[in-house]
Amino acid sequence: MKNYLGRDVRNIAVVGHAHSGKTTLIAALLQAAKMTATQGLVDDGSAVTAYDEEDVARRTTMANAAAFVEWNGVKINLLDTPGFHMFLHETRAAMLPVEAALVVVNAQTGAEAVTDRVWKYAAEGNLPRVLVVNQVDHPKADSRQGRQQMIEQMQERWGRQVVQVQLPIVDEKGFHGVVDLVTMKAFQYEPDGNGRGEEIKIPEAVQADAKAAHEALVELVAEGKDELMEEFFNSGTLVEEHLTAALHEAVREDNIFPVLYASGLRNVGTDRLLEFLKAYAPAATEREPVAARGRIQTTAGNGGGVNGVAAEGQDEIVMRAVDDKAPLALYVYKTMTDPFTGRVTFFKVISGKMTAGATVQNYTRSEPESLGHLYVMQGRKPMEVSELHAGDLGAAVKLRETLTGDTLGDKANELFIEPVSMPEPAMTYAIEPKTRGDEDKLAPALHKLMEEDPMLRFYRDPQTNDFLVSGAGQPHIEALVSKLKRRYHTNVILHEPKVPYRETVRAKAEAQGRHKKQSGGHGQFGDCKLRIEPQPRGTGVVFANEIFGGAIPRQYVPAVEKGVRESAARGYLAGYPVVDIKVTVFDGSYHDVDSSEMAFKIAARTGFRKCMELAKPSLLEPIMKIEIEAPDDFAGALMGDLTSRRGRVQGMESGGAGTMIRAEVPMSEILTYGTTLTAITQGRGSFRIEMDHYDLVPQLIAEKILAAAKQPVEDEAEE
Numbered sequence: 001m002k003n004y005l006g007r008d009v010r011n012i013a014v015v016g017h018a019h020s021g022k023t024t025l026i027a028a029l030l031q032a033a034k035m036t037a038t039q040g041l042v043d044d045g046s047a048v049t050a051y052d053e054e055d056v057a058r059r060t061t062m063a064n065a066a067a068f069v070e071w072n073g074v075k076i077n078l079l080d081t082p083g084f085h086m087f088l089h090e091t092r093a094a095m096l097p098v099e100a101a102l103v104v105v106n107a108q109t110g111a112e113a114v115t116d117r118v119w120k121y122a123a124e125g126n127l128p129r130v131l132v133v134n135q136v137d138h139p140k141a142d143s144r145q146g147r148q149q150m151i152e153q154m155q156e157r158w159g160r161q162v163v164q165v166q167l168p169i170v171d172e173k174g175f176h177g178v179v180d181l182v183t184m185k186a187f188q189y190e191p192d193g194n195g196r197g198e199e200i201k202i203p204e205a206v207q208a209d210a211k212a213a214h215e216a217l218v219e220l221v222a223e224g225k226d227e228l229m230e231e232f233f234n235s236g237t238l239v240e241e242h243l244t245a246a247l248h249e250a251v252r253e254d255n256i257f258p259v260l261y262a263s264g265l266r267n268v269g270t271d272r273l274l275e276f277l278k279a280y281a282p283a284a285t286e287r288e289p290v291a292a293r294g295r296i297q298t299t300a301g302n303g304g305g306v307n308g309v310a311a312e313g314q315d316e317i318v319m320r321a322v323d324d325k326a327p328l329a330l331y332v333y334k335t336m337t338d339p340f341t342g343r344v345t346f347f348k349v350i351s352g353k354m355t356a357g358a359t360v361q362n363y364t365r366s367e368p369e370s371l372g373h374l375y376v377m378q379g380r381k382p383m384e385v386s387e388l389h390a391g392d393l394g395a396a397v398k399l400r401e402t403l404t405g406d407t408l409g410d411k412a413n414e415l416f417i418e419p420v421s422m423p424e425p426a427m428t429y430a431i432e433p434k435t436r437g438d439e440d441k442l443a444p445a446l447h448k449l450m451e452e453d454p455m456l457r458f459y460r461d462p463q464t465n466d467f468l469v470s471g472a473g474q475p476h477i478e479a480l481v482s483k484l485k486r487r488y489h490t491n492v493i494l495h496e497p498k499v500p501y502r503e504t505v506r507a508k509a510e511a512q513g514r515h516k517k518q519s520g521g522h523g524q525f526g527d528c529k530l531r532i533e534p535q536p537r538g539t540g541v542v543f544a545n546e547i548f549g550g551a552i553p554r555q556y557v558p559a560v561e562k563g564v565r566e567s568a569a570r571g572y573l574a575g576y577p578v579v580d581i582k583v584t585v586f587d588g589s590y591h592d593v594d595s596s597e598m599a600f601k602i603a604a605r606t607g608f609r610k611c612m613e614l615a616k617p618s619l620l621e622p623i624m625k626i627e628i629e630a631p632d633d634f635a636g637a638l639m640g641d642l643t644s645r646r647g648r649v650q651g652m653e654s655g656g657a658g659t660m661i662r663a664e665v666p667m668s669e670i671l672t673y674g675t676t677l678t679a680i681t682q683g684r685g686s687f688r689i690e691m692d693h694y695d696l697v698p699q700l701i702a703e704k705i706l707a708a709a710k711q712p713v714e715d716e717a718e719e
């Protein structure tokens with residue numbers, strides 16, 4: 001396989017709403033460039049970027065995948081990303097290693113909630129965006145008027161920089177061609193063919209539209225550029241060369257968001273899309289130098305453009321040019337465990353030139369790592385290359401230590417790229433191995449899966465000792481369970497999602513804890529008086545010592561505190577930790593011979609439990625902040641549903657991507673909200689959820705929870 005210089009590489013994240021056809025479109029692009037002999041399909045699992053067994057089974061992309069196209073001397077790296085709202089953390093992570101986003105819009109619906117969300121992600125990273133209206137073959141998409149409205153809707157959302165650079169040719173034969181508005185050439189395709197068009201004359205029926213659209217494009221491109229404006233006013237158009245250069249710059253600078261048309265499924269327009277990306281998407285070397293944290297070392301001959309001065313060993317912001325001559329730096333954007341290949345590490349060459357067989361330093365882990373053979377990934381298939389240049393995407397296999405988010409490179413020139421942060425998991429389940437054999441396999445298998453998926457968490461509940469897994473939502477955890485079974489032959493039982501309730505008190509109370517035992521010779525004696533009082537939310541447990549005059553000798557006070565804290569952690573009502581309390585020991589007594597730390601600890605536990613009994617013990621529940629986006633029609637139904645879930649709506653905005661509702665809802669009421677939302681909005685809504693604060697559970701509901709929970713823990717004062 002050929003080696004490409006960074007200037008001949010384009011890195012593109014393919015993003016958009018679920019089912020807009022991203023995975024299918026990538027398969028079509030691969031066929032148009034003859035990377036594959038036939039077109040892969042999502043529906044039969046043959047699409048190159050849909051290889052993960054769960055993605056295939058569910059016919060949706062749940063994790064990023066990489067592919068590439070060699071097209072007229074350039075290599076276009078394509079990252080396929082999820083469009084389902086639950087997996088957008090992946091999509092966001094895919095924006096870090098690329099220089100442009102190809103935003104796929106479903107011609108049947110126009111821009112949707114997730115389209116808007118990914119647009120924001122791209123805007124945050126100043127990523128140029130190229131829009132492709134896809135599925136134009138669909139009968140629902142074939143009206144000229146409908147398409148016109150779609151463009152207007154996108155302009156309303158994202159500004160008048162949204163401009164068509166193509167028009168589709170749709171007639172009684174359906175969608176079978178495009179007009180290139182830069183060159184004013186038309187191309188026609190054999191639907192279900194190989195994606196390569198044949199030049200034709202612009203059909204009569206589109207000529208007037210094409211002329212108007214060409215002028216609109218030229219005018220926008222010329223805007224703000226004096227010489228171009230002059231040329232435009234004098235001749236009514238721009239020389240193609242000028243237009244091309246100015247359009248390339250405008251796309252790179254986010255001044256223009258060009259719109260193209262395609263059908264991935266029928267493979268129409270795809271060669272023109274590739275040609276457009278080649279000509280107008282920024283080259284990998286064409287972006288600003290990468291700003292990263294660097295560490296200055298005296299041995300560093302060439303710091304790669306270090307700013308300012310910092311003492312040796314200190315961190316500094318480094319501007320690293322995407323250049324073969326700069327020191328080597330790699331950023332790991334994905335890790336995959338493949339049944340055939342083993343662990344595959346996907347990286348971007350931030351700077352420098354990477355050659356096969358090199359050993360580099362993993363800066364994040366302070367360990368050397370031998371990369372061995374180098375590859376570029378075509379879906380799950382590694383294709384060997386001998387070198388990779390600054391800006392390119394590549395992969396290595398069987399690395400020992402390296403994980404997603406790590407930066408590696410030249411030992412003398414440390415550099416840290418800030419990894420994309422993962423949101424807090426929205427849902428937690430208890431997971432139980434089915435058999436003894438499964439128990440031994442479970443933890444290692446889960447750890448492997450967590451390497452691939454930084455959103456997954458796995459830990460033991462300190463209260464119950466249960467294994468807990470957290471993820472983005474129910475489908476995420478269900479996919480995890482299938483993967484455990486399919487890949488690691490580990491069977492598990494999933495239990496209802498757990499709500500991490502807490503306990504607290506609503507009143508002040510005092511009580512005495514006394515522990516006295518006379519068993520033969522040496523007895524046990526401890527005695528303390530405790531006061532408990534409520535504290536503001538988020539305080540946790542505060543312990544105070546107000547003993548004066550040695551009622552309890554100083555050396556026993558830590559034992560009292562320990563007893564209190566242990567009891568608080570064990571809970572009083574139903575075994576949930578007691579929080580937001582202050583416990584003060586203010587009096588007590590002791591015995592010269594029989595007192596011991598143990599005796600005081602036991603006395604404190606008794607005292608604590610008696611205090612709890614008197615202080616109006618209450619249950620606290622986690623309250624989540626939720627943001628829901630859906631088309632306006634569903635707003636009423638969504639609000640009604642939120643109210644029935646004890647939700648408090650805090651705001652509602654309409655415009656842009658439909659309606660956005662912000663609310664606070666108890667976690668217990670929205671454990672499976674993804675399913676509800678899909679049902680209410682026919683799959684067109686999206687939501688984001690995060691833990692916000694704890695609040696008291698209303699009395700009636702608390703009673704039910706307590707009845708369902710285990711009996712209060714036994715009084716251990718007499719142990």
Ligand SMILES: Nc1nc2c(ncn2[C@@H]2O[C@H](COP(=O)(O)OP(=O)(O)OP(=O)(O)O)[C@@H](O)[C@H]2O)c(=O)[nH]1
Nearest residue numbers: 018019020021022023024060061083135263264265
């Ligand atoms: N008519 C028509 N259907 C299409 C086209 N592209 C995709 N589809 C169908 O739409 C469905 C979704 O296609 P995918 O390629 O999986 O869409 P996606 O955007 O990758 O979806 P997610 O991965 O879930 O975000 C499949 O059933 C495709 O066959 C198209 O150009 N025309």
Ligand SMILES: [Mg+2]
Nearest residue numbers: 022023060061
């Ligand atoms: Mg997909």
